[in-house]
Amino acid sequence: MEAKRWLEPFSTDVQADGTLTPERLTGEQRLSHLRAIYEAVPESMPDQVVYRVYSMPVPERASELQTCTTVLEPGTVGREYFMTKGHFHAVRDRSEVYLGLSGEGLLLLATEEGDHRVIEMSKGTVAYVPGGWAHRSANTGSDPLVFFAAYVGDAGHDYATVLERGFPILAVMGDDGPRIVENPRYRVSAA
Ligand code: S6P
Ligand code: ZN
Secondary structure, three states, X not given: OOOOOOOOOOOOEEOOOOOEEOOOOOEEEEHHHOHHHOOOOOOOOOOOEEEEEEEOOOOOOOOOEEEEEEEEOOOEEXXXXXXXXXXXXXXXXXXXXXXXXXXXXXXXXXXXXXXXXXXXXXXXXXXXXOOOXXXXXXXXXXXXXXXXXXEEOOXXXXXXXXXXXXXXXXXXXXXXXXXXXXXXXXXOOOO
């Protein structure tokens, strides 16, 4: 039988809370999985879900686009807002687009050389993440931060680099709202 040349077209409904219909859940990150990204997680904090990612099933190849939604809960660890692990794409030049669906937050971006940027995210924000920029989202609001993402199919995820070096900047709760501060735990690339 002749192999199918093209994927079957499909559609997915994104619900107001970021979940997908038909139902999908790819990853659930609890505080206990994320201890390393915060300065200190108090022992007294419950092991709650910080974020969930719902992904559409598409082969990981350069000819496709991966798409997913992220639902990042509101909260803080010390003064640091709840945030995603953050990653570079394993294939460094692969780009990505975020579309804010609800909530308020900050998209933090950084290159391996330590250059950094911040994009405010809310409903309707379209943020372009070029290749070469690590990206991490922080929820600075009191509701879940929900966004849609589309990225090149073979991008892959390099979490190790951000985990080892940290991120050059942090989103923290200031006395009168969110503030961006330098991350004292950041170690710039030796290259
Ligand atoms: C994937 C895209 C997002 C994140 C998600 C969770 O390339 O950037 O879907 O995967 O927001 O963040 P992280 O850093 O845990 O993958
Ligand atoms: Zn990404």
